[in-house]
Amino acid sequence: MKFSEVRRLAASIGTGIAALQSPGSPVAVFMEKSVLMAVSLLGVSYGGCSYCPVDVAMPEARMDRILSVLEPAAVLTSGSMGARAREACGDCPVLLVEDLAARPADEALLASLRARIKSSDPLYILFTSGSTGMPKGVVGTHQTVLNNLEWLASRFDLGPDDVLGNQAPLHFVVADHDLYCPLKFGCSSFFIPAGYFSFPAKLIPLLNQHRVTTVFWVPFALGTIASFRALDEILPEFLRYVFFVGEVMPVRQLNYWREHVPSAHYINLYGSTEMYMCCYYEVDREYAETDTLPIGGPCGGTGILVLDEMDREILPGMAETGELCIRGFAVGPGYYRDPEQTARKFIQNPLEPAAREMIYRTGDLVRYGTDGLLEFCGRADYQIKHLGYRIELGEIEAAAGKVPEISSCACVYDQKKQRILFFYDGTETDRKTISSSLSQQLPRYMLPSRYVYLDPLPRNASGKIDRKFLQEQYEKNIKSC
Amino acid sequence: MEELYEILEDIIPGEDYKNSTALVDDDILTSFELVRLVTEIDSTFDISIPSSEIVPDNFNSAETIWALIERLGGAG
Numbered sequence: 355m356k357f358s359e360v361r362r363l364a365a366s367i368g369t370g371i372a373a374l375q376s377p378g379s380p381v382a383v384f385m386e387k388s389v390l391m392a393v394s395l396l397g398v399s400y401g402g403c404s405y406c407p408v409d410v411a412m413p414e415a416r417m418d419r420i421l422s423v424l425e426p427a428a429v430l431t432s433g434s435m436g437a438r439a440r441e442a443c444g445d446c447p448v449l450l451v452e453d454l455a456a457r458p459a460d461e462a463l464l465a466s467l468r469a470r471i472k473s474s475d476p477l478y479i480l481f482t483s484g485s486t487g488m489p490k491g492v493v494g495t496h497q498t499v500l501n502n503l504e505w506l507a508s509r510f511d512l513g514p515d516d517v518l519g520n521q522a523p524l525h526f527v528v529a530d531h532d533l534y535c536p537l538k539f540g541c542s543s544f545f546i547p548a549g550y551f552s553f554p555a556k557l558i559p560l561l562n563q564h565r566v567t568t569v570f571w572v573p574f575a576l577g578t579i580a581s582f583r584a585l586d587e588i589l590p591e592f593l594r595y596v597f598f599v600g601e602v603m604p605v606r607q608l609n610y611w612r613e614h615v616p617s618a619h620y621i622n623l624y625g626s627t628e629m630y631m632c633c634y635y636e637v638d639r640e641y642a643e644t645d646t647l648p649i650g651g652p653c654g655g656t657g658i659l660v661l662d663e664m665d666r667e668i669l670p671g672m673a674e675t676g677e678l679c680i681r682g683f684a685v686g687p688g689y690y691r692d693p694e695q696t697a698r699k700f701i702q703n704p705l706e707p708a709a710r711e712m713i714y715r716t717g718d719l720v721r722y723g724t725d726g727l728l729e730f731c732g733r734a735d736y737q738i739k740h741l742g743y744r745i746e747l748g749e750i751e752a753a754a755g756k757v758p759e760i761s762s763c764a765c766v767y768d769q770k771k772q773r774i775l776f777f778y779d780g781t782e783t784d785r786k787t788i789s790s791s792l793s794q795q796l797p798r799y800m801l802p803s804r805y806v807y808l809d810p811l812p813r814n815a816s817g818k819i820d821r822k823f824l825q826e827q828y829e830k831n832i833k834s835c
Numbered sequence: 836m837e838e839l840y841e842i843l844e845d846i847i848p849g850e851d852y853k854n855s856t857a858l859v860d861d862d863i864l865t866s867f868e869l870v871r872l873v874t875e876i877d878s879t880f881d882i883s884i885p886s887s888e889i890v891p892d893n894f895n896s897a898e899t900i901w902a903l904i905e906r907l908g909g910a911g
Contacts, residue, residue: 552859552866555886574866581870584886741867772867786849 355389357536363455364396367430368464370454371401374447376427377467380479380690384408384431384439385451387524387545392533394430394451395478395524402467403427404476406491407525410435415795417442420481420489423691430454473497479690480527480627483745483800485736487752491690492527492627499530501683502631503538505654506531509634510595510619512568516541517592519566521551521575527627528599531570541568551575554584561590568595570623572742573603580607585614599623599631601739602730605641612637624649624730625684626744628699629714632656632684635727648727649720657681658728659713660720665704670722675731678720679703679713686714736821738767740774743799750774750802753795759783762811764819765802768828776802777824779809804828836901842875843897852897859891869894876900880909 371381381403385391391407398405406424408417421443428447431439440448473496484490506512512535520532520543532543544564550557557579576598579585596611596618603622612620625631635650652658660668660676668676681703688696703711719731736747747765754763754776761780768775776788785805792801806828812820843852846868850858858864864872872894873884884907893903904910 549891552864552869553890555889578866578870582873582884582886582889584889587886789849 365459367397368400377402379427382426406479485746485748501655512539514540518543521571554579570597572600577607580610629684655683773803782807882907882909
């Protein structure tokens, strides 16, 4: 689709959205990933609303929870999804994108809306896993995205000849690059069908066929290609920028890529939905498999603070580990309709109590390496990154509360084998009973791989389930069902 | 063949591997399971599955996976 067509369609969709007369309100976009969906997101923004892309594959119960928090002004969907959208959204108006796209755009109306939008206004709301069982809506602003694009422009020479190979679902923050880089740099985005990522022998020729030069992928997608040693047989001929983001990139797999495609630049991006991209490290030397790949230093417009438990700053050269906190344009306004969580994670900068400045507490533990670059050391809570997805283990545990046989439960993550382990007590039951209940509430990537009955679950002195003990027991090959 | 069933059962327990013929097409084996499966097969049967053989048709059923192992000389 050409830029002129994107512009025309987005303007028509925007005109339909503006007719809702709910400027600033969220509109849920319920569609299969497609170019039309990408244009629909832009159209919602043109219409003065913020968009919330909803994963059509998620179980109904989770969608209900999200829509109950979001209370969208409308649900925008496409023909094939219309019936499901109507079922899911109750009384909320359902708009068919095909209807809106067929109508003429009201350019004067759109111009007046555009003039009113401030850079600090919400652009989108993306839902992520929530530790209490309720997914959290993270608000991203125009400013957050613009700042990141400016930083990319200042650091990398993306241009009209570049083609981005999109991997991330459009309800993930990573996909913002694939949506907005074309608008900034005049490059194009190619949406790679998800099935190709399992089969690199088909994926690499597809990248070549579409002359893909740049990817913003989760390490797992790059790792699959490395694990299957697909680059031994065919190389991505046009690839020059490999950005990886979302979880820790295994050095062994990175080395495989660098060995086979040495001409490409490899950039470790660090960020999250709350702060978009805020740190980066362009790989400039060999790393041994036992080394930790740095997350580097701040992207433009972003500042970082590393705070210890007493909120004292840890500086380069100090060998301590602390929590990474983010300041500057990357910091969003917080969680949608969740002042409690927002107040917990978005706080006044404790080092500057006199001047109002909000910082975001990432929950990520970091330290400065001897080279002054930041290294990721783990989490301060029970959030994990699994297959590129961000998961709060608490959300799985909360969902298990609906299984009558389970009295209490705890999840731990086996990083080595990349498995979510589910321990429970109460009445021993078969795996299918638990997993079928969980699958009605959770997306597939959140389902545990192992279910272990252990009655009673071990508890520490404060009465909390002893996760460390569970992890150790599992490693000693406890029997699983 | 029993060894293959054991590997599959370990990766995704509870599936009817003897009768399933659309493990990939029905999204039972996704990227993540495929990576684990290929790694396990390589080490168990002492073969190296080339990436050109990692295509949906070869992984849709236990039978086609077994045929691939045989073709690569890992079944005997």
